[in-house]
Amino acid sequence: MFDYRRELEKAARQMILIHDTRLLTKLILRTVVRSLKIKHAGFFLYRRDKDDYLLTVSKGERGLRVPEGFAKVSKNNPLIRYFLEEDKKINKNNFLLYEELSDFLKKGYFKKKKDLRVFFEELKFQLELFKAKVCIPGFFRNRLIGILFLGDKINKKTFLPEELGFLSVLTSDVVMAVQNVWLFEDLKSQLEKNRNLFLSLVKALASAIEAKDKYTSGHTERVTSYALILLEEIAKMKKFSPSRYKSLREKLKIASLLHDIGKIGVSEKILNKKGFLTKEERKEIEKHPLLGAEIMKPVEEFKDIIEAVKHHHERYDGKGYPDGLKGRKIPFLSAIISVADAYDAMTSERPYRSALSKEEAIKVAESQSKKQFHPLVVKALLKLCKKGKL
Amino acid sequence: MFDYRRELEKAARQMILIHDTRLLTKLILRTVVRSLKIKHAGFFLYRRDKDDYLLTVSKGERGLRVPEGFAKVSKNNPLIRYFLEEDKKINKNNFLLYEELSDFLKKGYFKKKKDLRVFFEELKFQLELFKAKVCIPGFFRNRLIGILFLGDKINKKTFLPEELGFLSVLTSDVVMAVQNVWLFEDLKSQLEKNRNLFLSLVKALASAIEAKDKYTSGHTERVTSYALILLEEIAKMKKFSPSRYKSLREKLKIASLLHDIGKIGVSEKILNKKGFLTKEERKEIEKHPLLGAEIMKPVEEFKDIIEAVKHHHERYDGKGYPDGLKGRKIPFLSAIISVADAYDAMTSERPYRSALSKEEAIKVAESQSKKQFHPLVVKALLKLCKKGKL
Numbered sequence: 054m055f056d057y058r059r060e061l062e063k064a065a066r067q068m069i070l071i072h073d074t075r076l077l078t079k080l081i082l083r084t085v086v087r088s089l090k091i092k093h094a095g096f097f098l099y100r101r102d103k104d105d106y107l108l109t110v111s112k113g114e115r116g117l118r119v120p121e122g123f124a125k126v127s128k129n130n131p132l133i134r135y136f137l138e139e140d141k142k143i144n145k146n147n148f149l150l151y152e153e154l155s156d157f158l159k160k161g162y163f164k165k166k167k168d169l170r171v172f173f174e175e176l177k178f179q180l181e182l183f184k185a186k187v188c189i190p191g192f193f194r195n196r197l198i199g200i201l202f203l204g205d206k207i208n209k210k211t212f213l214p215e216e217l218g219f220l221s222v223l224t225s226d227v228v229m230a231v232q233n234v235w236l237f238e239d240l241k242s243q244l245e246k247n248r249n250l251f252l253s254l255v256k257a258l259a260s261a262i263e264a265k266d267k268y269t270s271g272h273t274e275r276v277t278s279y280a281l282i283l284l285e286e287i288a289k290m291k292k293f294s295p296s297r298y299k300s301l302r303e304k305l306k307i308a309s310l311l312h313d314i315g316k317i318g319v320s321e322k323i324l325n326k327k328g329f330l331t332k333e334e335r336k337e338i339e340k341h342p343l344l345g346a347e348i349m350k351p352v353e354e355f356k357d358i359i360e361a362v363k364h365h366h367e368r369y370d371g372k373g374y375p376d377g378l379k380g381r382k383i384p385f386l387s388a389i390i391s392v393a394d395a396y397d398a399m400t401s402e403r404p405y406r407s408a409l410s411k412e413e414a415i416k417v418a419e420s421q422s423k424k425q426f427h428p429l430v431v432k433a434l435l436k437l438c439k440k441g442k443l
Numbered sequence: 444m445f446d447y448r449r450e451l452e453k454a455a456r457q458m459i460l461i462h463d464t465r466l467l468t469k470l471i472l473r474t475v476v477r478s479l480k481i482k483h484a485g486f487f488l489y490r491r492d493k494d495d496y497l498l499t500v501s502k503g504e505r506g507l508r509v510p511e512g513f514a515k516v517s518k519n520n521p522l523i524r525y526f527l528e529e530d531k532k533i534n535k536n537n538f539l540l541y542e543e544l545s546d547f548l549k550k551g552y553f554k555k556k557k558d559l560r561v562f563f564e565e566l567k568f569q570l571e572l573f574k575a576k577v578c579i580p581g582f583f584r585n586r587l588i589g590i591l592f593l594g595d596k597i598n599k600k601t602f603l604p605e606e607l608g609f610l611s612v613l614t615s616d617v618v619m620a621v622q623n624v625w626l627f628e629d630l631k632s633q634l635e636k637n638r639n640l641f642l643s644l645v646k647a648l649a650s651a652i653e654a655k656d657k658y659t660s661g662h663t664e665r666v667t668s669y670a671l672i673l674l675e676e677i678a679k680m681k682k683f684s685p686s687r688y689k690s691l692r693e694k695l696k697i698a699s700l701l702h703d704i705g706k707i708g709v710s711e712k713i714l715n716k717k718g719f720l721t722k723e724e725r726k727e728i729e730k731h732p733l734l735g736a737e738i739m740k741p742v743e744e745f746k747d748i749i750e751a752v753k754h755h756h757e758r759y760d761g762k763g764y765p766d767g768l769k770g771r772k773i774p775f776l777s778a779i780i781s782v783a784d785a786y787d788a789m790t791s792e793r794p795y796r797s798a799l800s801k802e803e804a805i806k807v808a809e810s811q812s813k814k815q816f817h818p819l820v821v822k823a824l825l826k827l828c829k830k831g832k833l
Binding site: 062065066067068069070072222225226229230232233236237240241243244246247248250251253254255256257258260261262264265314317318320321348349350351352353354355 | 452455456457458459460462612615616619620622623626627630631633634636637638640641643644645646647648650651652654655704707708710711738739740741742743744745
């Protein structure tokens, strides 16, 4: 019984829990180098995005080490071609041995086939470059996923056939683990893609709705970006955990984009009226947060977002609408949207007044701390202004 | 070197590519039974959704076989409790051996502790129920994920310590593979959840937009369901591949839900006008497919959906709008939405006319085959009617 087996099998088993191809190959290389007592080893792993092979190397003996992160090889590298092209085999098994290749060349096997001789000389050069004595390919359905290569053994002995056989099985284990990781990566990128798709649709619809209101072009996107930097600032001030911040940010983004969605239910006449509104018209327009909440009600997962939209016109002093909520009873996300919304309104041109300057708007916001606005959000707004982030 | 090892190790390796816990346990059980020559074996696997343990059994010898799919055990089963409760260990190792337990009970170890005696008697009964001679637990971070149990060896010999050690490692391999599958399941269910969230938001927004048009309550949802059954019928008639059908269905669903989204840009006055429209008003309303396409334009992934929305008022004879496309130049999804849209309009009450009956509407559609409508879609509509699916 060979000792190295047990250790390598243990490493192979751990692979299933590693979802990073780089870590995978490092784990295997470290174990191969240690258990077989070889000077260094490396793994060329196929990269799906670049269609090439990236090298990971073990931390082998000093001087013999191939610089890490340095090497990648293209599909046209002789090392890769050797395993992919049928006419290039120099023996019956799957491995490529440096000694065997040297012998072949020495004995002048390819005298008459110049192309082949050039190919094998280049291949030999590649093996020397990486100080590779043995190369073991790993396939998945005819696709070359990776190549494990080994440097010299520390005791200079040659590799035994059973060692090579075992390493070959190990290489196919690595290939299977890589397939597993790729599947995870695919699912995750699908998730990310869907998330982006969702957000761009929300954005598109929000701006379509905004377009009904002639005077607020770009308002939604600006409110969203103000709201997000306000949250970022508050998260720093209050030291939110990364997971709390992430979850709030996600919700705030959607809520900000959709905060005025209820305007879809407000008559265009009122939305586009120039000059001041009658009491009744004002009442009509003040329905929009509630209407927005109504629209999204069937989306069960949106509970917090719906609450945020519903209350974005509440005031800290309780004089807002629709429910006259006060202080901490106002959802936190609403308090942020409220400030972002007002800040954008103040700094934008309106038919009946010109835009306030940044500084003027901040002053108004400050004077409304604890009246219209949550003091913490106003504080964050001031900080952002000082940092030049507004 | 034990022969069974090689076979079991190979099976353990294959597990990484199996993303179904049931298949996983079956593969391992089959290999265990065959390589160790035992009468039967089983695996209790934790189910996260039910918080219990489901049994998978090997196809062992006739008569000894536990009925498949029959057994599940609760967390309170002595078999589970034995491995989870510290005070229940009868030996130092991880296994539970039937012979050892029998001995314990025979020798009257628990005479003074009635609770324990009852517990172990119940445990013994459970082992007898499943004809289990050995039970090997598999943990992941203190959580009991599964229990492998083995029946008698065919040659009636007892299990060797090294066999049990090896099977214990194998069980933890299974546990790791199960973790891997669970991770996949989590990602997939996240994807599914996001997809549903996306659709419910689209639905909510579509009905908000529809609400602008007083006369079309429920129109969007009905058009969507007609469009989907039309596609289903066409897919059968034309023998679409499952993947083509799935991709078309996904797009059709979103396009149908959003087909009238452009109405958001049409003045309410016109949308809600009773009686006939002037030429100009008609022109205004006929902008809605184009407006819908405009709104969704920033959503790059929606290319086909945008095309479908843009052209849902084209006519097969080229007399439709906005582009007067003809016949096969009209996107296939638009041709379907067009029929679904018209069918729902005809069978719905309007202020200026009453609803047509199903049969009347079908007749109109038939008469418009190759004129307003794509003949294939009309054919599908007729088939659906005959099948009573409308």
